[in-house]
Amino acid sequence: MSMLKLTVSALTIAAASATAAAARDQIRIVGSSTVFPYTQAVAEEFSNQTGAPSPIVESTGTGGGMQIFCAGIGEQHPDITGASRAMKASEFELCQQNGVTDISEAMIGYDGLSLAVSNANDFAWDLTLEEIFLALAAEVPVDGEWVANPYRQWSEINENLPATEILVMGPPPTSGTRDAFVELAMHAGCKTLDYVEQGGFDSAWINENCSRMRTDGPFVEAGENDNLIVQRLQADPNAMGIFGYSFLYENLDTLKGVNIGGVEPDLDTIADFSYPIARPLYFYVKNAHRGVIPNLQEFVEEYMSDEALAAGGYLSERGLVALSDEDRAALQDAVLSGASFQPE
Template structure:
């Protein structure tokens, strides 16, 4: 019994110490996805303007990097919230649990499209199928009936109706949720459309194993977590293609234009009804142990969940977020504000 009491006292002491450390930090800290970043930044600015409280610190670390930071532990040295352009994985959840982060609220805040775009100075009207995207950017493709390293250097080599320009695409790194989603929604789907795969009877496991690697011989360039850098590079090269979240295309329509995918242009409507084939949900995750401890954290979450932010006419929609239906937004708001704990992954 004495040993049990000692353990309980030690645990309580650790919690009190963590709370005391957290209280010494004056600003909410948000990390995570470069796609969710502009939305969290907008909410942070609105919250500071409305409340007069210090604006939360928002960092663009990528989805994977954000999960590592968020799941690192409890206390002021660890982030309060992380944005994600995909759901938390089972391994990330296990890392959280391992480090004592066991009470987490998951919030699906809306939808986004993975846009491909070019400069408005491009002379070409771009319309790609998912299989053409795969053949241009994958590490390995069918060549003369064999699975081999990608030989294509120009779009016209894939389809003579495509622009006769060199393949050059700027996209996200492996740490990015945008990269994860692009591989799953565009590369895997494009691979599955290939006659080589269909006639070979290859299943989903084969596709995941053989169709997930982006090429590393030059036509695909990892541009880091800064999507604004991709925008700058597209404006400098009319033949280059960029890959990023719809919000960045939306915010740069004065200089960029969309690449249609399977004949569908990304828009709020086509992303919302999933007729645009590379659409995905966006999330943020809240560390509930920090609520009521980090100053203004709950109030910041309330602003994020407000109709002013998340409705179809809200200020996040103005930045490209595709809103949830009314009933789903209501359910989301109730669950998040109550601190509902997500189920184990």
């Protein structure tokens, strides 16, 4: 790139950022519904400690947040987006195309994709990944054929499961939780099927045939507000929900986790990945807005503090599984210094 182009690009960023500073004094954050409660907790702590205006935090879903975050720089665009998966190369390219060329990535900790039911449901739920796939996939193998999912009751999948209707509420396609669930639960469950193992199907076949959730009733897309799933489970003892561990953790008085392969979702099993659908959580910072949007750098410092992120910190009290001390120190150094992110 020529020096002229670099200069023009820098002036464009500076002008847009100056407009941002003049137009608003509140930090704006979008993104994952799973990361939302952690970011909201940091926003409240930051405002209480500093007296600064509380950041505006919106739960838009990971995919929706990336689209909004990558749309440009300036006051009309958010400063941070939360994500329940890593930024995709296509999203990074969208950012680059729109002048969002300097981004820092923060992997803040770990989360388990919890399946949960009401405490009023007296069955001791313990599902395999294969059973989860057979309950929720659009197509499954029956008598050696790959067909539309015929299963309506749990007992049709395994006679030891209850003879109740399959009803599972979960995230929409725009959600990073949905992306992670498809990869960690649906694909993993599909791979264990005799039909797939004996057929020798490769990852491309699995991606094409094992990713679609059923749309005939047993799986219900419940939107980006995970609290609505919690409320539905509390009202219907036979319903099951999919959401981040923090929503289970905060509602253990009314909900219980579904074991997977004999492993209960909790802080320890998520941290050591013995719980099979654990995943990292992220947020991304628009570095062109640092030092321009009032209090943005200070907010990032609060998010990166030991008080927030360490084991026993106020985010772990809300269900976030903390990084090791070594990994947290490396994260803090990179994010506080504004290290630029490049997708793998």
